[in-house]
Amino acid sequence: MQTLRIGTRGSPLALAQAHEVRDRLMAATGWPPEAFEIVVIRVTGDAVQDRPLSQIGGKGLFTREIEEALLAGTVDIAVHSMKDMPVLQPEGLVIDCLLPREDPRDAFVTLTGHAGPADLPEGATVGTSSLRRRAQLLARRPDLTVVDFRGNVQTRLSKLTAGVAEATFLALAGLRRLGLADRVPARPIPPESMLPAIAQGAIGVERRTGDGRTAEMLALIHDRETGLRLAAERAFLAALDGSCQTPIAGLAELDGDRIRLRGEILRPDGSLVLADDATAPADDGADLGRVMACRLLREAGPRFFD
Numbered sequence: 001m002q003t004l005r006i007g008t009r010g011s012p013l014a015l016a017q018a019h020e021v022r023d024r025l026m027a028a029t030g031w032p033p034e035a036f037e038i039v040v041i042r043v044t045g046d047a048v049q050d051r052p053l054s055q056i057g058g059k060g061l062f063t064r065e066i067e068e069a070l071l072a073g074t075v076d077i078a079v080h081s082m083k084d085m086p087v088l089q090p091e092g093l094v095i096d097c098l099l100p101r102e103d104p105r106d107a108f109v110t111l112t113g114h115a116g117p118a119d120l121p122e123g124a125t126v127g128t129s130s131l132r133r134r135a136q137l138l139a140r141r142p143d144l145t146v147v148d149f150r151g152n153v154q155t156r157l158s159k160l161t162a163g164v165a166e167a168t169f170l171a172l173a174g175l176r177r178l179g180l181a182d183r184v185p186a187r188p189i190p191p192e193s194m195l196p197a198i199a200q201g202a203i204g205v206e207r208r209t210g211d212g213r214t215a216e217m218l219a220l221i222h223d224r225e226t227g228l229r230l231a232a233e234r235a236f237l238a239a240l241d242g243s244c245q246t247p248i249a250g251l252a253e254l255d256g257d258r259i260r261l262r263g264e265i266l267r268p269d270g271s272l273v274l275a276d277d278a279t280a281p282a283d284d285g286a287d288l289g290r291v292m293a294c295r296l297l298r299e300a301g302p303r304f305f306d
């Protein structure tokens with residue numbers, strides 16, 4: 001019997017995503033469950049819990065070991081949150097399969113009953129380890145205090161219970177995939193108030209470039225609309241040379257045969273936000289992203305990110 005080995009991180013969210021890919025492939029191929037094996041791979045980003053990720057640095061903290069397993073042939077495909085993926089894959093690997101995107105919005109999570117960041121009392125404390133969310137929050141509410149907040153959903157909620165912070169942010173997509181969206185006091189934040197991270201809510205499947213058999217199978221579950229949206233967002237990110245050190249946000253949406261891209265770059269302390277909003281024919285998203293990035297970089301000047 002043919003089998004397909006699916007590489008993934010071991011976090012509850014990563015496992016849920018790997019199962020979603022498995023289920024879609026099962027439905028598309030008619031293969032039985034035994035034909036798929038989910039292989040958990042330990043990555044650096046999960047192993048280090050005591051330091052902010054921005055201090056460990058380097059790209060691919062959540063992906064390196066998984067990509068090594070793909071290249072070594074230990075697994076056949078790897079499932080990723082596209083938000084965590086560098087814009088370029090290593091030689092020999094490609095991501096050309098995307099699942100239909102979940103809701104890309106961030107959620108405001110609090111036990112205090114406040115509806116959103118704008119309602120928080122003067123000087124309140126908010127937990128997040130995301131440079132983007134920190135900068136976006138401080139841009140609107142410079143009076144707030146931001147503390148570093150890592151760990152999975154349960155860990156973050158227990159920190160709220162313990163009073164470490166009054167509120168935090170989570171990607172709505174993660175909550176939905178974990179089946180927690182209705183069990184956690186979370187409210188979606190409109191993109192106008194907090195533009196999401198590039199590719200937030202999208203799951204991608206990576207494979208070896210030369211593996212034609214796997215390519216054919218993955219083509220069965222690829223979502224074209226998500227592909228067009230991510231082409232625009234990731235071209236924007238690539239042209240900004242974004243790393244996880246740089247607060248960047250962006251969201252592309254299809255409207256008929258047009259694609260709309262909203263993009264934003266911020267100073268880390270939120271003291272300056274440069275934003276743009278433009279449309280193009282749906283197939284020209286990558287050009288739209290590149291042009292928008294150039295425009296924002298020109299506006300920003302050389303010292304913007306200092």
Ligand SMILES: NCc1[nH]cc(CCC(=O)O)c1CC(=O)O
Binds near residue numbers: 083170171
């Ligand atoms: N940075 C970690 C990460 N990577 C993907 C998601 C959520 C799911 C997604 O965006 O697809 C999260 C958690 C979060 O930001 O709350």
